[in-house]
Amino acid sequence: MREDLARFPARRTVLIAMLTRRTFILAGVAGGAALAAAYWFRHEREAQPVTGALVPLARLDTGAPAIIGAIVPVLLAGALPVDPVSRPVAVNETIENVARAVSGLPPAAQRELGQLFALLDFAPARIALTGVTSTWSDASERDVAAFLDRWQASRLMLLRSAYDALHQLVFAAWYGNPRSWPAIGYGGPPALAA
Amino acid sequence: MTNAASSPVRDPWHAANARGWRVIDASLQDGDVDLETDVVIVGSGAGGGTAAEILTQAGLSVVLIEEGPLKTSTDFRMRESDAYPALYQESAARKTKDKAINIFQGRCVGGGTTVNWTSSFRTPEVTLAYWQRTFGLAGYSAAAMAPWFARMEARLAIAPWDVAPNANNETLARGAAGIGIPTAAIRRNVKGCWNLGYCGMGCPTNAKQSMLVTTIPGALDRGATLVTRARALEFVHQRERVTALRCAGMDSDGVYTTARRLTVRARAYIAAAGAIGTPALLLRSRVPDPHAVVGKRTFLHPTVVSAAAMPTLIAPYSGAPQTIYSDHYLDTLPFDGPIGYKLEAPPVHPILMAITLPSQGMDHARWMRELPRLHVEIALLRDGFHPDSPGGTVTIDNDGAPVLDYPLTPYVWDGVRRAFRTMAEIQFAAGATSVMPIHDKGAAYTRWADARAAIDGLELSPRVTPVMSAHVMGGCAFGPDPRRAAVDPQGRYHHLSNLYVLDGSLFPTSIGANPQLSIYALTARLADGIAGGLVPARPRTRD
Numbered sequence: 001m002r003e004d005l006a007r008f009p010a011r012r013t014v015l016i017a018m019l020t021r022r023t024f025i026l027a028g029v030a031g032g033a034a035l036a037a038a039y040w041f042r043h044e045r046e047a048q049p050v051t052g053a054l055v056p057l058a059r060l061d062t063g064a065p066a067i068i069g070a071i072v073p074v075l076l077a078g079a080l081p082v083d084p085v086s087r088p089v090a091v092n093e094t095i096e097n098v099a100r101a102v103s104g105l106p107p108a109a110q111r112e113l114g115q116l117f118a119l120l121d122f123a124p125a126r127i128a129l130t131g132v133t134s135t136w137s138d139a140s141e142r143d144v145a146a147f148l149d150r151w152q153a154s155r156l157m158l159l160r161s162a163y164d165a166l167h168q169l170v171f172a173a174w175y176g177n178p179r180s181w182p183a184i185g186y187g188g189p190p191a192l193a194a
Numbered sequence: 195m196t197n198a199a200s201s202p203v204r205d206p207w208h209a210a211n212a213r214g215w216r217v218i219d220a221s222l223q224d225g226d227v228d229l230e231t232d233v234v235i236v237g238s239g240a241g242g243g244t245a246a247e248i249l250t251q252a253g254l255s256v257v258l259i260e261e262g263p264l265k266t267s268t269d270f271r272m273r274e275s276d277a278y279p280a281l282y283q284e285s286a287a288r289k290t291k292d293k294a295i296n297i298f299q300g301r302c303v304g305g306g307t308t309v310n311w312t313s314s315f316r317t318p319e320v321t322l323a324y325w326q327r328t329f330g331l332a333g334y335s336a337a338a339m340a341p342w343f344a345r346m347e348a349r350l351a352i353a354p355w356d357v358a359p360n361a362n363n364e365t366l367a368r369g370a371a372g373i374g375i376p377t378a379a380i381r382r383n384v385k386g387c388w389n390l391g392y393c394g395m396g397c398p399t400n401a402k403q404s405m406l407v408t409t410i411p412g413a414l415d416r417g418a419t420l421v422t423r424a425r426a427l428e429f430v431h432q433r434e435r436v437t438a439l440r441c442a443g444m445d446s447d448g449v450y451t452t453a454r455r456l457t458v459r460a461r462a463y464i465a466a467a468g469a470i471g472t473p474a475l476l477l478r479s480r481v482p483d484p485h486a487v488v489g490k491r492t493f494l495h496p497t498v499v500s501a502a503a504m505p506t507l508i509a510p511y512s513g514a515p516q517t518i519y520s521d522h523y524l525d526t527l528p529f530d531g532p533i534g535y536k537l538e539a540p541p542v543h544p545i546l547m548a549i550t551l552p553s554q555g556m557d558h559a560r561w562m563r564e565l566p567r568l569h570v571e572i573a574l575l576r577d578g579f580h581p582d583s584p585g586g587t588v589t590i591d592n593d594g595a596p597v598l599d600y601p602l603t604p605y606v607w608d609g610v611r612r613a614f615r616t617m618a619e620i621q622f623a624a625g626a627t628s629v630m631p632i633h634d635k636g637a638a639y640t641r642w643a644d645a646r647a648a649i650d651g652l653e654l655s656p657r658v659t660p661v662m663s664a665h666v667m668g669g670c671a672f673g674p675d676p677r678r679a680a681v682d683p684q685g686r687y688h689h690l691s692n693l694y695v696l697d698g699s700l701f702p703t704s705i706g707a708n709p710q711l712s713i714y715a716l717t718a719r720l721a722d723g724i725a726g727g728l729v730p731a732r733p734r735t736r737d
Contacts, residue, residue, distance in 0.1 A: 078559030097275070104279040104447055105287065108595060148554060152634065160657050161293045168287060168549045175544035175562070176275030185566040186511065186544055189272030190390055192202060192398055 063121030066136040068095045068170070074144045075170045079180065090179055097173035116162050129159075203399050206411055207266040215414040217264065220424035220443035220456055227456040229419065231257040232728060234439050234460040236426040236475060239305020240713035241697030242466035243405025243413075244346070245721035250416035252725035257419045257458050258410070259441055261467075262302035262448060264422045266406065270396035274545040277395035281309050283470075290586065291599040294656035295494065298664040299468060301448070302396075303422060304406030306468070307710060310664075311393045311516040311541065312382040312402055314352040315707035316343045317715070320529050324579060329673040329702045331683055339715055346714035350383040350403040357389055360513025362539045365504065365569040365624045367518045370537070372623030375522040380538075382514065383710070391512045391541055423448060424456050427594070429463055429479040429693060436463045436693050462692050462728055465670075466717070469493075469699040473588040473669040474596035476680075482689040485677045488670060489588035493704035494600060494663035495574040498610050499540075499550055500617035501561070502569045502626035503638075510568050515541030516708075523573075523616060524706055530580055533609035535573040536707065537616065542570050550660065553636035561630070561638075569621060573613030575606060578668065578703030585704075588669050602661065607654040610661075614652070618645040634658045665709050670699040685720035696720055 072094050073080060080090050102113055119125045126132055130147035132139045151163035174180050181188055210217060218227065232254040235242045246258050265280055278286035283299040290297070300306035322339065325331040346352070359367065359379075367377045387401040400407050414420060423444040430438040443454035465472040473489035481488065516538055524534040540546075544565065551561050561568075577583045586600030614631040621629045622642040629645050630638040633652060639645035652659075672695070673679030676688040681700060687693040696717040698709055705712050 075554045075558070077555035079562065101279070101285060104285050104449060106284050106595060107450065108591065108593060109284065109287070110449075145555065152554075157292065157657065164293065164657065167554065171548035171551075171558075172275075172278075172545045175548040176273070181544065184544060184562045189392060190512075 063136065064117040065095050065099070067117055067120050068098050070132075070136040070139045070144050071148070071166055072170055072174075074141050074148060075167065076174055077141070077145075079174060079183065081179075081183075086179075090174070090177070093177055093179070094170065094173045097176060098169045101169055101173060113165060116165070203267055205267045205400070206407060207264070208268070210414075213415060215411075216417075216419040217414070218419065218421045218424075219264070220421055220441070220454060221446045221452065223443055223454045223456075226454060227421075229257050229421075229456070229458045231255045231419070231458060231460045233257075233462045233464060233724075234259065234458040235464040235466055235696075236439065237305060237466035237468060237471060237697060238303050238405060238410060238420070239300060239466065239468060239697065240307050240405065240710050241717040242464070243304065243307065243409040244714050244717045245464055245466060245696045245724075246413035246418055247409035248718060248721040249725050249728075250413045250418050252729050254725060254728055255417060256413055257421065257460070258413065259424050259426055259439070259456075259458070260303050260305075260420065260422045261425045261444060261471075262300070262305075262422070264303045264420070265308075265396060267396070267398055267400045270392075270398040272390070272392040272395050272398055274395060274543050277309070278545070281396055288470075291597050292656055294602060294661060295496065295600055296660070296662045297470075297494070297598070297666060298662065299470065299666060303410065303420065304404045307402075307404035308396055308406050309394050310404075310708075310710055312384055312514070313516045313519075313538070313708040314347075314350075314381045314383050314711045315705075317712040318524075318706050321703065321706050324529065325673075325702055329671070329678065330675055331673055331702075333683060339719070342715040342719045343711065346711065346718055350408060350714065351385045352381050352383045352403075352711065354379060355382045355384070355387075355514060355517055357387075357514065359517040360389075360391065360510070360515075361506075361508040362510040362513075362542065362569055363516070363518040365502075365508065366520070366537065366539045366571055366620065369620035369622075369624030370520050370522070373619050375520055375620075377518050377520045377537075380517050380519050382517070384514075387514060389513050391515055393515055394541055394543075421456065425451055426467065426475050427478060428475070429465075429481065429690075431479065431481065431690055431693075434482075434689065434691055436690055439463055462694060462724060464694045464696050464724075465699075466695070466697040468697055469666040469669045469701075470588055470596045470598055472695055472697055472699040474590050474594075476670065476687075477588070477590045478594045481687065481693070483680070484689070487676075487678065487680045490669065491578065491584060491671060491702065492586040492588055492598060492600065492669040492699075493578045493665075493667045493701070494586065495536075495665040495667075495704050496577060496600075496602065496606055496610075496661050497572050497574045497663055498613055498659065498661060499632040500571050500573075500614060500621060501547075501551070501630045501632060502571075502618075502621035502624075503561075503564045503628040504567045504569050505625060505627055506567065508567055508569050510539075510542035510570055511544075511565075515539075523612070524576055529576070529706075532612075533575050533577065533580065533583060533605055534706075535575045535609055535613045535616075537613075537620070538572050538574065540570055540572050542568055550632055550662075551636075552632065552634050552660070557636060569624065569626065571617045571621065573610075573617060574665070575609045575613065576704055576706040577606065580605060585668055598666075602656050607659075610654055610659060611649060611652065614649045615646060618642065618649060632660055634660075665698075665704070667698045667701040667704050667709055670695045671702040672700040673702060684723050685717075694720070694724055
């Protein structure tokens with residue numbers, strides 16, 4: 001990841017800028033100012049909700065479901081059902097469960113995740129940070145897997161923490177769903193009735 | 195929807211109205227609420243619940259404030275997807291500032307006691323001796339505490355668990371014996387336990403003697419008022435006295451505060467919001483803190499995990515979750531030397547396992563398919579007894595929300611490496627076919643020699659090695675010296691004459707054991723003293 005950062009200084013700048021909310025102070029560092037500023041002007045309203053206001057996932061970033069939808073089949077490869085009828089249902093339920101989980105997190109965590117999804121929904125930032133050149137709906141599983149691997153192994157705490165957040169959200173969303181249980185041999189909770 | 199009438203379990207809260215219990219859900223209030231009482235307690239967990247019963251038994255009026263919801267056995271469906279968002283702080287995803295440690299803390303009526311795994315230990319004598327010697331807590335010998343342990347053990351049915359351990363715990367015992375280290379059985383606070391294994395999602399049978407089914411009903415029977423979904427914003431104080439507690443209603447999801455305000459005026463104010471919540475509340479209140487001790491020295495028992503695939507069915511999700519432990523690596527190390535650790539087994543359910551396992555895709559799925567054959571061990575590190583183990587610091591952010599900064603130091607990582615080694619050795623001795631120290635590398639080993647070599651070279655650093663905690667302690671230490679302690683040995687805040695702290699934040703170090711019984715006994719003793727100081731005064735007299 002270190003060499004990635006050297007090659008694409010904008011990556012570091014944008015992420016630090018967005019995730020710490022000290023946009024303009026840091027935006028000039030390392031030559032990513034234009035990208036950060038472009039991002040800022042586009043997303044300022046959505047990404048900076050008033051403290052304490054209600055910010056459902058859908059309003060934070062309309063691209064979030066597509067982003068999660070691209071990540072789910074990669075993180076859950078080998079876990080999701082493969083037949084063409086059950087698979088899309090499983091993917092959709094996982095996306096919905098992620099959205100529900102985010103809406104139950106404290107405001108600060110929702111803001112951070114909102115910023116992450118907003119950033120990933122902005123094409124120049126997506127390309128710089130993830131190397132995924134197509135839109136999220138068209139992204140190949142190989143490209144998505146490559147960026148997730150890079151983020152997980154990143155020396156940059158912000159990317160690593162973004163990976164951890166996505167990992168936790170997606171795996172909790174799927175393995176909380178009783179549809180996932182037969183494949184792992186879990187019979188579900190016992191019946192209480194006498 | 196569970197039909198209460200058809201359930202074989204009696205839910206004491208269904209008789210709440212008949213018993214005349216006063217329960218206010220602050221998320222449903224149309225207007226602001228003002229209450230007056232002898233004592234208001236913030237937090238309904240081990241400390242607040244214990245105090246509420248003892249104070250009402252003394253004839254005092256009590257208001258109990260809880261930020262989380264009232265959920266009872268009828269709601270407890272043994273599903274992680276229900277339980278974590280409803281019953282835990284931050285949906286069980288609470289993290290330290292650098293996100294390196296995941297913290298499991300209850301947020302519901304009964305607090306951590308509603309979701310803990312029932313493990314009950316008296317405060318180890320070595321811990322009490324250290325407090326006496328180092329923090330001037332002369333009155334806190336094991337002998338002086340013994341009657342308070344006995345009283346709470348009787349109240350909460352804490353006793354040896356006579357049922358055979360589940361296979362996950364039995365494997366720990368067998369493996370430890372294989373490498374020649376002793377284990378012992380864990381006492382539990384249960385009555386008529388069904389041995390289901392879902393303690394962490396709220397006991398569906400009311401066997402667990404949590405605050406939810408013991409002291410809180412006891413306090414309500416004696417006229418206490420319970421307010422749920424209310425966040426304590428601040429203690430208002432002037433001239434060295436607290437004059438009011440200001441609270442805000444929470445929305446029904448428990449995420450945002452509403453415009454509803456609730457104000458409680460009392461003769462005495464007790465903070466029992468847990469070792470993150472209590473320091474944060476005091477900091478929001480800008481209490482006088484001349485030596486800047488509030489929120490300092492927060493301890494976690496940092497915990498690491500080792501997973502093992504076994505050749506036989508373990509079903510680690512089934513049966514009483516935590517019944518065997520080993521203190522070998524606490525007892526055989528000097529308590530103020532290299533960090534020691536307690537070995538236990540956790541319950542293993544799909545979400546908890548899935549978010550704990552590193553990696554993704556096929557590798558992750560392969561380990562998940564091992565779930566029925568998984569044996570999992572945890573090592574809980576005893577922090578706070580060494581100069582290199584100063585713990586963490588609680589501060590508040592711009593929203594007033596707590597932030598815990600807990601740097602993981604080389605002193606802690608040294609213990610993590612030894613703990614990984616011990617757990618892998620035990621697991622192989624028990625017959626594991628494959629052992630995975632839980633680490634970002636996600637590598638698993640089929641031979642002890644390979645595992646040992648790999649663990650010796652493992653990169654240990656924040657976020658590369660997942661660390662968790664279910665025991666938050668300290669941050670408002672008690673002791674006679676105001677330069678080192680926030681609270682005096684009687685539980686009174688050093689700088690405000692009618693403010694008390696009664697929860698795990700009192701501990702000047704970690705406990706070195708699962709802390710629930712330590713909190714019960716200590717807060718029972720302190721609450722008894724507080725009651726004695728308040729009862730002689732004429733009830734309801736305002737200063």
